[in-house]
Amino acid sequence: GAGVSQSPRYKVAKRGQDVALRCDPISGHVSLFWYQQALGQGPEFLTYFQNEAQLDKSGLPSDRFFAERPEGSVSTLKIQRTQQEDSAVYLCASTIGGGSYNEQFFGPGTRLTVL
Amino acid sequence: GQQVMQIPQYQHVQEGEDFTTYCNSSTTLSNIQWYKQRPGGHPVFLIQLVKSGEVKKQKRLTFQFGEAKKNSSLHITATQTTDVGTYFCAGPDNYGQNFVFGPGTRLSVLP
Numbered sequence: 001g002a003g004v005s006q007s008p009r010y011k012v013a014k015r016g017q018d019v020a021l022r023c024d025p026i027s028g029h030v031s032l033f034w035y036q037q038a039l040g041q042g043p044e045f046l047t048y049f050q051n052e053a054q055l056d057k058s059g060l061p062s063d064r065f066f067a068e069r070p071e072g073s074v075s076t077l078k079i080q081r082t083q084q085e086d087s088a089v090y091l092c093a094s095t096i097g098g099g100s101y102n103e104q105f106f107g108p109g110t111r112l113t114v115l
Numbered sequence: 116g117q118q119v120m121q122i123p124q125y126q127h128v129q130e131g132e133d134f135t136t137y138c139n140s141s142t143t144l145s146n147i148q149w150y151k152q153r154p155g156g157h158p159v160f161l162i163q164l165v166k167s168g169e170v171k172k173q174k175r176l177t178f179q180f181g182e183a184k185k186n187s188s189l190h191i192t193a194t195q196t197t198d199v200g201t202y203f204c205a206g207p208d209n210y211g212q213n214f215v216f217g218p219g220t221r222l223s224v225l226p
Contacts, residue, residue: 042219043216056213101146104150
């Protein structure tokens, strides 16, 4: 593909609903990151995959957040029982290799609004 | 935990003026990356610095990595309206598994 894609681009949820956000990384990219970006802030790390292995999930705010990448390509970030404080832009990024010396390619993000 | 700070938070300049943003990490970094995010857009990679004291240039942009590898700067010469956006620095955490982004410097350029 041409770049990282994310869907949906916008999601409005009522408080308490479950949501699932999808990320399609660049084909062949080994690593995948999820970030949460609040308005006017920098991206905050949520979790990191290398292929299908979730190597770091230290940034997930609570056990309501769950991410998976079962086949090492597409990833889904699921948020259960959404709360108003979950409202943010969720960014996905992929890199061609593992480790920290690779350029991150970001998707357009999913803007989640919890009412 | 590791913290990455940036100053200033906002900068308003007249077109043609220079601009500098500074990035400071609480820990030594193996490398540092800079990203630009246009209003309504997503972060786009600008550059990576790896060596102590490294200086890299991209047209009107000059990036520096401090000798102690704990700070970095981005300088833009003769700003243009196309430079508008938020500039983020980011460095790997202590374990190198994820990146810590600074809060960003938002640049406004008045024509």
